[in-house]
Amino acid sequence: MIQVTKASGELEPLSLDKVRASLSRAGAQTETIDKVLLELKPKLYDKIPTREIYSQVFKLLDTYQPRQAERYTLKSALFNLGPSGHPFEEFIARLFTAMGYQTKTQVIIAGQCVSHEIDVVVQKGKDIDLIECKFHQRAGAKCDIKTALYVQARFEDIAQKYPGVYRQIWLVNNTKLTTQAIRYGRCKNMGLLAWHYPENEGIEKLIDQFNLYHLLKLGYSEK
Amino acid sequence: MIQVTKASGELEPLSLDKVRASLSRAGAQTETIDKVLLELKPKLYDKIPTREIYSQVFKLLDTYQPRQAERYTLKSALFNLGPSGHPFEEFIARLFTAMGYQTKTQVIIAGQCVSHEIDVVVQKGKDIDLIECKFHQRAGAKCDIKTALYVQARFEDIAQKYPGVYRQIWLVNNTKLTTQAIRYGRCKNMGLLAWHYPENEGIEKLIDQFNLYHLLKLGYSEK
Incomplete structure (x- = not known):
């Protein structure tokens, strides 16, 4: 089972459901979500930082639905x-x-x-x-x-x-x-x-x- | 000239006038202040932390005027x-x-x-x-x-x-x-x-x- 490294340094099991939910909240279509997850899988490795998953997901989403990619990164854009x-x-x-x-x-x-x-x-x-x-x-x-x-x-x-x-x-x-x-x-x-x-x-x-x-x-x- | 190391890490010239003033604020008598400063001098060295001066002054004052020594350390006692x-x-x-x-x-x-x-x-x-x-x-x-x-x-x-x-x-x-x-x-x-x-x-x-x-x-x- 792949684990992810959170910002706090803690490890937790990878949840593709969480990634799916975050894409859905940003307004991505089901079809897009499926494509993004499919292309994301080969990029994952054990103890991958959540930040890196987030960055990969943004790039993938941006190629299919740029407006939804903006929404996806809005919280960080505000912190920036x-x-x-x-x-x-x-x-x-x-x-x-x-x-x-x-x-x-x-x-x-x-x-x-x-x-x-x-x-x-x-x-x-x-x-x-x-x-x-x-x-x-x-x-x-x-x-x-x-x-x-x-x-x-x-x-x-x-x-x-x-x-x-x-x-x-x-x-x-x-x-x-x-x-x-x-x-x-x-x-x-x-x-x-x-x-x-x-x-x-x-x-x-x-x-x-x-x-x-x-x-x-x-x-x-x-x- | 002896320098002292402040809590911040900064150096500044030693000021016996400052020590004198702090003893005076605590209510030490002039005579006591003179004795404390006389006994303090051989304990000083270049780049001595202000914290150490403070601790030495407290010990010396405590032998002559214990009540005033309590006043002298009151601020730290509150922080403690x-x-x-x-x-x-x-x-x-x-x-x-x-x-x-x-x-x-x-x-x-x-x-x-x-x-x-x-x-x-x-x-x-x-x-x-x-x-x-x-x-x-x-x-x-x-x-x-x-x-x-x-x-x-x-x-x-x-x-x-x-x-x-x-x-x-x-x-x-x-x-x-x-x-x-x-x-x-x-x-x-x-x-x-x-x-x-x-x-x-x-x-x-x-x-x-x-x-x-x-x-x-x-x-x-x-x-």
Whole structure:
């Protein structure tokens, strides 16, 4: 039985079902999936890094369904915006522009107690929203309740200084949100946008809908 | 000229004035300081680690003025409560007990949106306060505005669920607070207690005033 070496260094048995599922999530057709798996098999060897499988699968998928290959690598493409969070903020500004907002990045706004640097300020019609972007460098890092709490406190400090001016604050994250962060954010009427959240309107869906893959390729990347 | 090796690995010229000042801050008498420095000199050598100077000075001071030696090592004694933050929470509970409060640690309290784990709940008369403890593992790490913001948001979520029940929330930290964190905390009527803050009533002064050095020695340390 072939084993794969995970990013953590752990070994686990190769699962072609997992590869099949990841291709399916990216929108590959059954026929394409079968071809990709057939061509992948001779490239596999014992203790192959998962990263290498992923890279091979991308190349194969790219020859048959390039658009789905972009989706397949979207998560990594977002991580590649790092290491700092600034390119992610610029990317989110472009995403909101595509959604019909006017945007400004890194705006200093006074609160009742202190001044705050807001990553992106967006406006559509009369509605002005504030956006706090959280960029995580690795999969598995979730945006937790402490982040949701401080984002809300920041909004309230500003709202107390300028009552009625800003509609809401958004917490936008390239990975997932914890259940507690979601519960708190919804309760406070915070805008939430993250990987797979909201369901079927997550950041991966919006990037696909507005076809913003080229921004990740051309990149604001610092590397 | 003798150089010293700092914790960071950097070299800098030895300054006996700095040693003198640190002894003076700990309350050592001029006469004692002179004796300590005289006995310290033959122990010095080029590129001596600052940590070793510190340890030698402590031993010498301890022979002349043991109470002042305790003060001299208080900052490290607090760091030694780590690595987790739990022993620091227990220590802070004992400090508030010494100040005449009834205390409970790790209390779950429902907020309007989510439940929160409060490190220490303290009561004196009718006043019930909540305490959030922040333990940092190394000198130089400051408690910043984001922490102050989330602590305030946590308090407001609880205050919205139980109006009028809790007087205020405290942010207690074994290192320093940033200027922004102090400004925000004061503006929100947060209790603030940290290294050298409030001036002349900082955590180091309270530990001295209530003579709680023995708790750091016996220790809740996990090591």
